Amino acid sequence: MSSNTLALEATSISKTFGNVKANDQINLEIKKGRIHALLGENGAGKSTLVNILFGLYKADSGTVKVNGEVVDLGRPKDAIDQGIGMVHQHFQLVPVLTVAENIVLGKEPANRANVIDIEEAKKKVKELAENYQLDVDTEATVEDLPVGTQQRVEILRSLYRKADILILDEPTAVLTPQETDHLLQVLKNLASQGVAIIFITHKLREVLEVADEVTVMRNGQVVGSTTPSETDESGLAEMMVGRSVVLRVAKEESSPGETILKVNNLCVHDDRDLLAVNDLSLEVKSGEILGIAGVEGNGQRELVETITGLRNAKTGEILISDTSIIEFSPRQISELGVAHIPEDREKHGLIGAHSVADNLILNRYYKTPFSNKGIRQQKAIANYATEMVEKFDIRTPDIDTPSSSLSGGNKQKAIAAREFSHDAKLLVASQPTRGIDVGSIEFVHQQLIQQRDQGLAVLLVSAELDEILSLSDRIAVIYRGRLIVTENSAELDRNRIGRIMTTGSDST
Amino acid sequence: MSVKESKSIQQVLFSKRWWILTALILVIFTLWTAEFQEANTTAVLAGTLRHSTPLVLGAMCGLLCERSGVINIGIEGQMLMSAWGGFMVASTSGSLLLGLFAGIAIGMMMGGVLAGISVGLRGDQIIAGTVINIAAIGITSFFFSLGRTLPSGKTQVIKLGPLADIPVAGRVLFSNKPITFLTLLLIPTVWFLLFRTKWGLRTRAVGEHPSAAETVGVSVIGMRYLNVIMGGGIAGLAGAYLSLEAVGSFERGMTNGKGFVALAVMIFGRWNPVGAWGAALLFGYASAVQTQFQFRDWLTDDPQFIGIIPFVVTIVVLAGFVGRARPPASIGQPYSRE
Ligand SMILES: Nc1ncnc2c1ncn2[C@@H]1O[C@H](COP(=O)(O)OP(=O)(O)OP(=O)(O)O)[C@@H](O)[C@H]1O
Numbered sequence: 001m002s003s004n005t006l007a008l009e010a011t012s013i014s015k016t017f018g019n020v021k022a023n024d025q026i027n028l029e030i031k032k033g034r035i036h037a038l039l040g041e042n043g044a045g046k047s048t049l050v051n052i053l054f055g056l057y058k059a060d061s062g063t064v065k066v067n068g069e070v071v072d073l074g075r076p077k078d079a080i081d082q083g084i085g086m087v088h089q090h091f092q093l094v095p096v097l098t099v100a101e102n103i104v105l106g107k108e109p110a111n112r113a114n115v116i117d118i119e120e121a122k123k124k125v126k127e128l129a130e131n132y133q134l135d136v137d138t139e140a141t142v143e144d145l146p147v148g149t150q151q152r153v154e155i156l157r158s159l160y161r162k163a164d165i166l167i168l169d170e171p172t173a174v175l176t177p178q179e180t181d182h183l184l185q186v187l188k189n190l191a192s193q194g195v196a197i198i199f200i201t202h203k204l205r206e207v208l209e210v211a212d213e214v215t216v217m218r219n220g221q222v223v224g225s226t227t228p229s230e231t232d233e234s235g236l237a238e239m240m241v242g243r244s245v246v247l248r249v250a251k252e253e254s255s256p257g258e259t260i261l262k263v264n265n266l267c268v269h270d271d272r273d274l275l276a277v278n279d280l281s282l283e284v285k286s287g288e289i290l291g292i293a294g295v296e297g298n299g300q301r302e303l304v305e306t307i308t309g310l311r312n313a314k315t316g317e318i319l320i321s322d323t324s325i326i327e328f329s330p331r332q333i334s335e336l337g338v339a340h341i342p343e344d345r346e347k348h349g350l351i352g353a354h355s356v357a358d359n360l361i362l363n364r365y366y367k368t369p370f371s372n373k374g375i376r377q378q379k380a381i382a383n384y385a386t387e388m389v390e391k392f393d394i395r396t397p398d399i400d401t402p403s404s405s406l407s408g409g410n411k412q413k414a415i416a417a418r419e420f421s422h423d424a425k426l427l428v429a430s431q432p433t434r435g436i437d438v439g440s441i442e443f444v445h446q447q448l449i450q451q452r453d454q455g456l457a458v459l460l461v462s463a464e465l466d467e468i469l470s471l472s473d474r475i476a477v478i479y480r481g482r483l484i485v486t487e488n489s490a491e492l493d494r495n496r497i498g499r500i501m502t503t504g505s506d507s508t
Numbered sequence: 509m510s511v512k513e514s515k516s517i518q519q520v521l522f523s524k525r526w527w528i529l530t531a532l533i534l535v536i537f538t539l540w541t542a543e544f545q546e547a548n549t550t551a552v553l554a555g556t557l558r559h560s561t562p563l564v565l566g567a568m569c570g571l572l573c574e575r576s577g578v579i580n581i582g583i584e585g586q587m588l589m590s591a592w593g594g595f596m597v598a599s600t601s602g603s604l605l606l607g608l609f610a611g612i613a614i615g616m617m618m619g620g621v622l623a624g625i626s627v628g629l630r631g632d633q634i635i636a637g638t639v640i641n642i643a644a645i646g647i648t649s650f651f652f653s654l655g656r657t658l659p660s661g662k663t664q665v666i667k668l669g670p671l672a673d674i675p676v677a678g679r680v681l682f683s684n685k686p687i688t689f690l691t692l693l694l695i696p697t698v699w700f701l702l703f704r705t706k707w708g709l710r711t712r713a714v715g716e717h718p719s720a721a722e723t724v725g726v727s728v729i730g731m732r733y734l735n736v737i738m739g740g741g742i743a744g745l746a747g748a749y750l751s752l753e754a755v756g757s758f759e760r761g762m763t764n765g766k767g768f769v770a771l772a773v774m775i776f777g778r779w780n781p782v783g784a785w786g787a788a789l790l791f792g793y794a795s796a797v798q799t800q801f802q803f804r805d806w807l808t809d810d811p812q813f814i815g816i817i818p819f820v821v822t823i824v825v826l827a828g829f830v831g832r833a834r835p836p837a838s839i840g841q842p843y844s845r846e
Pocket residue numbers: 017018020021022040041042043044045046047048049089395396397405406407408409410435437846
């Protein structure tokens with residue numbers, strides 16, 4: 001279908017938070033049956049704009065037309081009634097409910113007495129998951145799921161509602177490459193059925209692959225629009241950041257030193273008490289990056305949580321510079337020099353209600369110079385936080401802003417800033433660049449390499465195979481809680497890793 | 509992925525061993541205090557039910573509110589206002605039924621006050637509840653006039669035919685007064701509504717993660733108003749129970765802390781009506797045994813000691829067995845969209 005009528009038209013949308021102009025006179029036209037990519041740096045105002053279109057935020061000024069008619073989007077229900085659906089960057093899932101319950105919530109299959117037909121709900125969700133090849137366990141409780149699975153649930157939740165205008169705010173941030181490919185295919189199919197799609201992502205490859213139109217935002221304004229045929233990845237990156245960006249960091253050969261992390265025959269159970277990490281052994285030396293590749297849910301989360309003290313091991317041994325840490329608390333492990341970038345930034349990374357400054361010193365607030373005999377040293381904290389905000393380019397109105405109001409990518413940058421400045425021997429990084437824009441990924445990657453060169457040992461877990469490939473010195477592939485192969489990255493290519501990840505075997 | 513494990517009977521018995529042991533001890537203890545006589549045993553159990561009724565009603569009020577995200581510490585005041593209002597209407601009109609309706613209506617109005625302050629105006633929920641408690645004492649004392657009675661007397665016992673003649677169990681369960689019967693029906697009804705219907709799922713979603721509910725078109729504000737007002741109605745029923753069914757008149761401060769105990773019962777019952785009933789029964793049981801002690805003249809040298817039995821038993825048993833309960837995540841926080 002190529003009817004080019006407008007599905008949605010936003011005119012001079014403005015929105016201010018405090019003294020931040022998140023959206024400044026934005027105009028946007030979305031056509032039926034087209035995929036419209038929305039790009040921009042972290043904090044550019046993309047989420048703010050789509051939240052306005054979905055009725056979650058109220059614009060200070062501006063009008064929105066759906067199918068040519070001015071509509072009042074006072075609350076999400078109004079947007080839903082207009083046929084708008086949305087995948088939220090900050091997942092909108094109820095942790096204690098099951099996957100099926102979350103997906104059908106608000107549109108539950110029920111009899112006339114409003115009694116929910118839960119079997120019908122599960123059946124529908126299963127069908128949906130199969131249709132779109134997004135595998136989920138309908139009966140699992142959402143809070144037990146890793147973020148990648150939650151992402152799938154969040155996507156299914158919007159597909160279940162069958163929108164005419166579908167907004168996706170970074171739906172691929174934690175999907176594996178295969179899942180991403182499926183999703184992009186799904187989007188193309190939906191578009192060919194006439195659905196208008198707004199697609200926000202930081203992954204330029206995806207934009208080039210599916211987008212029909214591209215709008216780029218910076219500092220709350222639209223700074224340009226283009227189409228994939230007119231540009232390429234570096235062109236898009238330049239439009240976003242306003243300078244040319246190195247998409248792949250250069251790095252020297254590593255020169256590993258002594259062993260920092262040693263894991264011996266580790267077995268760990270997951271939240272449902274099933275074996276998640278199975279007799280796993282690995283070693284990370286000072287000055288090297290070990291990348292763990294694997295489909296999410298194969299024990300990565302449990303492994304990381306055990307190393308950082310958030311979960312108990314069943315059997316086995318973990319040594320950090322020859323100190324066994326099996327019985328250690330997270331604080332003791334951190335004191336040993338272990339930095340941690342957790343996969344779930346909202347849950348384990350930041351304290352939302354606390355200020356950016358307090359979050360930046362979260363692993364050291366009790367030490368000098370931030371604390372003196374138990375009294376907070378406001379000045380030292382402020383100086384340090386200001387320095388970090390500048391160095392890591394965290395876009396925030398000021399250091400006293402609660403961290404919950406930062407944009408997704410800026411939250412991630414705040415965590416990276418804190419953990420990189422930890423003076424650590426070992427960095428355990430899960431999805432370290434989740435939701436970060438290309439310019440900042442470049443910076444984070446440079447930091448990682450630089451710290452490696454200064455002797456940091458890095459255990460990198462990422463769903464992003466490109467990230468694993470471009471950063472790791474050695475790569476281990478995890479499958480059902482076991483490491484299938486561990487080799488120098490030069491000896492593993494994309495296809496071979498992909499094969500091992502999905503089949504658990506190295507033979508062709 | 510999800511493997512349903514069917515557990516053998518031994519495993520089930522083993523995993524519930526502490527519950528079974530406690531139940532056995534309670535049974536033996538009951539028979540002992542009742543001196544192994546049927547009439548006494550029936551009396552203890554009937555007393556258990558009687559004491560538990562206002563508590564489980566109060567707890568259901570609390571959990572309806574909290575499941576939707578609103579803390580209600582004003583249950584005590586809501587009960588007191590309804591006890592008073594129900595009694596005044598019944599004594600003026602001569603109709604217990606009118607009094608019952610009045611009690612429920614006043615409870616709903618008090619729920620409306622709580623919702624208006626804490627949901628509509630986004631005021632502090634604890635303060636709103638406290639205001640209700642204080643206002644209730646003031647209002648009921650000010651307008652209360654001594655010497656009023658119920659022309660028709662208290663509500664009367666209804667016997668459910670031959671069922672009521674079954675020894676012990678039948679006499680306890682099937683021979684009761686109307687509000688008690690209503691309560692026994694209400695417990696499974698509220699459970700069913702909460703865990704099997706659209707309304708229940710949405711209520712729980714709103715209480716756990718309001719913005720998630722909002723993004724699928726559920727009105728957080730609307731659900732909270734609805735639940736808090738319905739909860740108020742149930743607290744009103746508890747109030748009517750006290751003045752029209754249990755005592756037959758109104759006394760100053762006659763709720764005597766039951767609204768607060770109901771909150772504890774709600775927590776021990778893990779915000780689940782059936783769980784709350786269990787907790788309320790346990791508390792009621794301890795109170796009934798205490799009465800038996802007084803009848804028997806046991807331990808009467810220390811009346812204070814007997815007085816604390818129900819509290820001690822409840823705390824020990826429930827704190828020991830129930831484990832950690834997690835309240836709905838969003839309680840106490842007023843909701844606004846941005
Ligand atoms: N609820 C809020 N309260 C205060 N400030 C906010 C709020 N939401 C967003 N902001 C601010 O508005 C600006 C734009 O944020 P927005 O989330 O729209 O960025 P974004 O383009 O989606 O970035 P990202 O790629 O990191 O997700 C940021 O500076 C952010 O700090």
